[in-house]
Amino acid sequence: MRALMQDWSLTLDKIFDHAARWHGEREVVTRSVEGPITRSTYADLHRRAKQVSHALLEAGVKPGDRVATMGWNSDRHLEAWYGTIGIGAILHTLNPRLFPEQIVYIANHAGDEVLLADPACAPLLAEILPQCPGIRQVVFLSEEAPETPFPAQAYEAWIAGRPTDTPWGGFDENDAAGLCYTSGTTGNPKGVLYGHRSNYLHAMMTLQPDALNLSARDTVMLIVPMYHANAWGVMYSAPMVGAKLVLPGQKLDGASLHELIETEGVTYSAGVPTIWQMLLTHLKETGGKLTTLQRVTVGGSACPESIFRTLHDDYGVDVIHGWGMTETSPLATVSVPSPEIADLGFEAQLPYKLKQGRLLCNLDLKLVNDAGERLPHDGKTFGRLLIKGPTIASGYFRAEGGEVLDDEGFFDTGDVSTIDPEGYMQITDRAKDVIKSGGEWISSIDIENIAVGADGVACAAVIGIAHPKWDERPLLIIEPKPGAAPTREQLLTYLEGKIAKWWMPDDVAFVEKIPLGATGKINKLALRETFKDYKLPSAQAAE
Numbered sequence: 001m002r003a004l005m006q007d008w009s010l011t012l013d014k015i016f017d018h019a020a021r022w023h024g025e026r027e028v029v030t031r032s033v034e035g036p037i038t039r040s041t042y043a044d045l046h047r048r049a050k051q052v053s054h055a056l057l058e059a060g061v062k063p064g065d066r067v068a069t070m071g072w073n074s075d076r077h078l079e080a081w082y083g084t085i086g087i088g089a090i091l092h093t094l095n096p097r098l099f100p101e102q103i104v105y106i107a108n109h110a111g112d113e114v115l116l117a118d119p120a121c122a123p124l125l126a127e128i129l130p131q132c133p134g135i136r137q138v139v140f141l142s143e144e145a146p147e148t149p150f151p152a153q154a155y156e157a158w159i160a161g162r163p164t165d166t167p168w169g170g171f172d173e174n175d176a177a178g179l180c181y182t183s184g185t186t187g188n189p190k191g192v193l194y195g196h197r198s199n200y201l202h203a204m205m206t207l208q209p210d211a212l213n214l215s216a217r218d219t220v221m222l223i224v225p226m227y228h229a230n231a232w233g234v235m236y237s238a239p240m241v242g243a244k245l246v247l248p249g250q251k252l253d254g255a256s257l258h259e260l261i262e263t264e265g266v267t268y269s270a271g272v273p274t275i276w277q278m279l280l281t282h283l284k285e286t287g288g289k290l291t292t293l294q295r296v297t298v299g300g301s302a303c304p305e306s307i308f309r310t311l312h313d314d315y316g317v318d319v320i321h322g323w324g325m326t327e328t329s330p331l332a333t334v335s336v337p338s339p340e341i342a343d344l345g346f347e348a349q350l351p352y353k354l355k356q357g358r359l360l361c362n363l364d365l366k367l368v369n370d371a372g373e374r375l376p377h378d379g380k381t382f383g384r385l386l387i388k389g390p391t392i393a394s395g396y397f398r399a400e401g402g403e404v405l406d407d408e409g410f411f412d413t414g415d416v417s418t419i420d421p422e423g424y425m426q427i428t429d430r431a432k433d434v435i436k437s438g439g440e441w442i443s444s445i446d447i448e449n450i451a452v453g454a455d456g457v458a459c460a461a462v463i464g465i466a467h468p469k470w471d472e473r474p475l476l477i478i479e480p481k482p483g484a485a486p487t488r489e490q491l492l493t494y495l496e497g498k499i500a501k502w503w504m505p506d507d508v509a510f511v512e513k514i515p516l517g518a519t520g521k522i523n524k525l526a527l528r529e530t531f532k533d534y535k536l537p538s539a540q541a542a543e
């Protein structure tokens with residue numbers, strides 16, 4: 001028997017319609033590409049997004065065509081976002097921090113036709129556009145277009161005077177809405193193709209109190225770039241509840257973020273650990289305070305304990321650890337205390353908060369060994385982490401990488417983790433970064449997280465170095481803080497007692513700068529390349 005309920009397809013345009021109609025006066029604040037802070041509302045943005053739709057239709061964009069954006073978090077980018085998906089075209093968020101040859105590959109692979117870009121990307125575009133013949137129109141997300149060797153228009157002139165009631169919707173909820181390429185440390189980047197329904201469900205899942213817990217009373221500052229991993233779904237979840245939005249543009253330094261948090265009364269924010277580290281350094285140097293910020297979601301890489309402690313103890317900010325990946329829309333687990341843990345106080349909660357957390361509703365996780373057999377959830381056994389659900393990729397764009405699901409329909413995340421009896425998942429490594437020593441696995445991330453808390457350390461990385469007896473042994477690589485000079489002995493003494501004896505790095509190397517990838521994560525591939533001929537003292541002794 002069919003239910004007697006109305007057929008209301010879950011398409012993303014409805015979210016913005018809702019925000020404009022029921023939270024129309026709520027502000028959206030942007031640090032604009034022109035410099036000043038600008039203010040508008042959901043209702044304003046909705047009208048302008050409709051103008052974008054009109055301009056795209058006039059440019060010949062049809063449902064299923066790819067419209068690329070390349071820009072930082074801004075109101076215009078948000079208008080372009082909804083203006084594209086509202087007419088059933090696919091929004092492809094391009095990451096300007098990738099190498100030009102990667103962007104060329106991605107734009108051609110995606111089949112991008114129209115590109116809306118921040119003016120700061122003009123020099124990069126001059127380099128890549130000759131190699132991207134499919135891109136037939138370029139619009140700069142600004143008042144005026146910069147001088148360029150290729151034809152381009154300014155966004156404001158492009159949308160000016162157009163109708164503000166271009167029709168949206170009319171497509172299937174399972175149609176594609178967004179395309180985002182994974183950073184891909186091996187092989188070519190691969191496209192993850194989100195749907196209207198999957199993004200709609202993801203936004204609703206993340207809004208639960210035990211996840212982001214956003215409301216109309218929140219002021220949300222989105223630091224996660226709109227070009228990375230679906231912006232953690234915040235461009236859907238914040239308008240869904242009518243939260244005030246603060247978009248920091250390109251200025252992500254501690255001082256600029258702090259200014260926005262305080263002047264706009266930001267209550268919630270989301271970003272990778274390095275952002276919070278920069279903000280905390282700024283606050284320490286200036287004696288600045290966080291008077292409105294209540295909670296932040298930190299994810300993208302493991303959040304070091306020092307960030308949890310400092311934000312909690314010195315600024316009264318609750319850190320919520322989240323895990324996910326481009327292929328999982330991205331949020332999948334969140335670390336909030338269960339009732340048994342909630343009453344125990346901060347110190348007792350911390351070991352759980354440091355884990356990547358418990359699974360959101362709608363998803364299923366499993367932990368398996370290399371033979372695909374399920375492993376126990378005892379908090380100790382490491383295994384490959386597989387995931388399933390309506391917000392998880394079933395394959396890559398244009399079938400790159402072939403079949404990606406196992407025979408039970410689970411997607412292999414490439415992460416190695418444990419799951420404890422209370423259901424908290426903890427990432428111990430990327431499958432390719434885990435250090436295999438004498439048949440046992442050592443978690444590079446665990447050692448890094450502890451080492452970064454040592455005096456004088458700005459950033460720490462651990463990689464496996466070939467060893468004649470143990471296969472691989474850990475090498476600790478340290479980027480000292482400016483002016484600091486921690487020694488090998490100090491660092492190893494600091495680690496003593498904090499990690500198992502056989503996890504102790506065999507050596508410590510110092511570098512001026514630990515290389516970061518385009519999404520701010522430690523680039524282990526580059527480190528492995530730099531240290532490929534490195535000889536551990538213990539290896540020489542064993543030879």
Ligand code: AMP
Pocket residue numbers: 182183229298299300301302303321322323324325326327330356413414415427429430519
């Ligand atoms: P991306 O698709 O670029 O967002 O990268 C996803 C990967 O980042 C995951 O597969 C994890 O390896 C890593 N990651 C994301 N969140 C966390 C976290 N909270 N802790 C540790 N690693 C994380």
